[in-house]
Amino acid sequence: MINVDIRPETESDFTAIYEVNRLAFGQASEANLVELLRSGDSFIPELSLVATFEQKIVGHILFTKIKIINEDGSEYESLALAPMAVVPDLQKQGIGGQLIVSGLAKARALGFASVIVLGHEHYYPKFGFVPAKRWNIQSPFEVPSDVFMAIELVEDGLKGVSGTVVYPKAFEMV
Template structure:
């Protein structure tokens, strides 16, 4: 079934299906509600970075990257992206769809001029795509979390050079 996966930007017509996908993939509504809320945040939401994976026009995966900031000790903000959430239909997990979504997201993010991505995610999954502990750049989460699951990647050489501090997520993340 997964040999004909297509990746494309999400459209308005996909919203209901993406909600259902996140609900099924996570076994709850929190992530689905987060995606809906983030779409309404015109500062953080980047339509080109809400990407769906389809199989015969059926949505089987979704990834969302939103704008975040990294605030240094002096209060300066540097823009980055947060990867969250990413969902794949349970029966298709571990089939490479998530990886395709991540790679496509990186490609689009680079085209749009973004230099880095932050993720709070599985310590054995995300490093496959180049993510490393955000500690490497002295970047911290705004909440207590083990450093091995809070990661960053430079999309371009030196994308996080001279950037350190605490990640500031869009306020919608506080509702999850």
């Protein structure tokens, strides 16, 4: 495991964050998504975190505001974890896990009650994520239920919450 320093992004990090996401995903879609989300009202600067190793940005994680809307129109605020990226040559070294743990702690400290992720069904449960169907929370698009997950950051953070997740428009643009 490589220990990294984790801190909120700064404007001078934008180019490096773009490159980390482009390299990690092998395409520019997620890197472009970060840039689009950064300019929207769902963006929370304290929840765009970078991992540095030897003074170089090697990882990035972003949490943005989302809504969960149920059938009667009631809205609940939550966060989306997307994307999370680590440069390819340092993947599987624990950097992503450190980003997730730090990000969840920061989100909790900022008063958020829950996080939603669309991700690997064997990776995210290590951090406490479980299928969102437990709370009758659905994805806005067709995905297997075991990859659409949620975590409560506080006790009963999703109690009484159900419905369909509504992502920021930026997610539709990439």
